[in-house]
Amino acid sequence: MQNFRWKWIGYYAFSSAVIASVSLAMVAITVVLYEFKLEPVNLAVLVLSAVTAAVVIGVIFGFLFSRSLHSKLNEIILGVKKLTYGDLSYRLAFVEDQDLGEIASAFNEMADRIDAQVTSLQKLAEENEQLIQQAKTAAVSEERQRLAQELHDAVSQELFAISLTSATAAKLFEGNPNQAAELLRHIEKSAAKAQAEMRALLLQLRPQTLEEQSLIDAIRSLAEELTAKMPIKCHLKIADLTLPSHIENQLYRILQEGLANVLRHSQASNVEIKLESYDSSSRVHLTIEDDGVGFSKENIAHTSYGIRTIKERVGALGGTAEWISIPGRGTRLEARIPIRR
Missing domain, CATH: 3.30.565.10 (Histidine kinase-like ATPase, C-terminal domain)
Known part of the structure; x- marks a missing residue:
């Protein structure tokens, strides 16, 4: 990019010098031929002097213009780099410039749009994060309600049945031991069922993700x-x-x-x-x-x-x-x- 800039600037300076030189030379020749009628040798010296002066003047003007152009190109490149690395506040100042004003305006407009899009995406990400947290909270609440319902429907009912059956068995133990023994076997089955239910619930309480x-x-x-x-x-x-x-x-x-x-x-x-x-x-x-x-x-x-x-x-x-x-x-x-x- 550096070589390209200097080549472009050099071409501009050279073309400016050539145009200026030819123009001045033509003017000088015309004036000398028709006004002063100088000898060819003197005429050649005069033309050479005029061309030299024109070249010097063209180079000076070309250099001054190219230096200004070079500065603005550097500013554009700096702005692009800043946008690339996330500095979305950088703007170009020479929007009224005759040569590069349109480029500067287009750059600033692009930067404004990128800044607005990034702001919108950040806001959307924050809203999504809030929704995710709300969904997690709702999922935890639902899981708690489910476990509470299962504890009530299965374990609590089995324990209540065990309590009633054991009280009945205690009353029948002396008068009807056979029926009491049958109730004890029923209590054993209910206890095993409640234990299996608890183990199943504990199995479900393991971590829900594979982090x-x-x-x-x-x-x-x-x-x-x-x-x-x-x-x-x-x-x-x-x-x-x-x-x-x-x-x-x-x-x-x-x-x-x-x-x-x-x-x-x-x-x-x-x-x-x-x-x-x-x-x-x-x-x-x-x-x-x-x-x-x-x-x-x-x-x-x-x-x-x-x-x-x-x-x-x-x-x-x-x-x-x-x-x-x-x-x-x-x-x-x-x-x-x-x-x-």
Whole structure:
């Protein structure tokens, strides 16, 4: 850029000098020939002197103009660099200049538009951040309400039933020990059911995002926690997939909900978790299959929160969720989710 500027300036000075020289030479020749009638030698000296003087004058004027032009070009380049590095307050002052005024005006107008766009984007980012925080607060509130409802509907009711049954058993113990023993067995089943419900809720209270670990590590950790607390074996078939973070987070939450349902209802000894892709890696397939008691479609509570939550999470990703179950042989959840990168 530096060489280009000086070449352009030099060309301007040279052309100015040549034009001025030729003009003065023509004037001098005309005057001498018709007025003074000098000898050729003297005429040549005079013409040479005139040309030399014209060249010097042209160079001086060209240099003065080029220096001014060079200064303004430097200012334009400085302004572009400042905009590039984020200084949006810089403006060019020579908008009334005859030669570069239009460029200066266009530069200032561009800077104004960029400044306005950046301000608008910053405001939009702040508004989005506020909306995100509001959404997080609403999600936390909804999750608390859900857990409170499940504690009331399942655990609290089981504990209340245990309390009533134990009081009845105590009264029957001396007069009818056989009936009292039957009530004690019922209390044992209710306590086991309440314990399974609590474990399922604790499983759902694990972190909801994968900020510090991969999806594979999170699934393995979840399976280890499950087998450590329950007499159940987890079998993993997890493909090493590269998925968008929002899909990974939702898959993890779907898995939590699915395993919580296994703990609550299945009475299973084994559960298999598979995660794989198909259709040329355009879809991801999550399967949770247990060997528990299963259920019939006529008896399933489609409105139960666990199933409804899984359907909502899968549906939000544009996927489908399906339960296949045979009474006495187990249940399989299949979630198919498209991958949009």
